[in-house]
Amino acid sequence: MNNYELMVIFTPVLSEEDFKASQKRYADLVTEAGGEIVNSNPWGLKSLAYPIQKKTTGIYWVLEFTAQSDFNEKLKIQLLRDEQVMRHMITKLDKNAVEYNHVKRNGGFKNLDKATV
Known part of the structure; x- marks a missing residue:
């Protein structure tokens, strides 16, 4: 099993329910393939560095997971579709x-003493 991080930018017109449903769909895809979700971090609506499809904002989501290496191709196909x-x-x-x-x-980095850095 390899460790991966998936970052997805969803279209900003999604409702909160659609965003959560999309997160669940991809998390379920990982677990159904025998992988394990390590962390799911929805960042929410953020400005884009450049327009994508004439949109200047997007809903960001970061998923850290473990899976077999051949799973990434299946996940990529689903994301592209x-x-x-x-x-x-x-x-x-x-x-x-x-x-x-x-x-x-x-929160380990918040507790670092500046003298030890």
């Missing part, structure tokens, strides 16, 4: 990135 998805990016995480994300989730 979904008209609600404007952009997506799947990143394979190495052990340092997994550890960093774990510490960040648990």
Whole structure:
């Protein structure tokens, strides 16, 4: 099993219910393929760096998961077929990135003493 991070930018016209349904659909896709959800982080509505499909905002969602390497192609196909998805990016995480994300989730960087940095 490999560690991955999926970032999706959904179209800004989604309702809150549609956004949650889309999150659930992709999370279920991961678990049905034998993967495991590590963390789900909806960022919400954010400005885009450049317009996509004549839209200047998008609803961001980051999903950290573990899965087999062949699963990414199936996930990519589903994301490309979904008209609600404007952009997506799947990143394979190495052990340092997994550890960093774990510490960040648990508030470890807030407690760092500036003298130790």
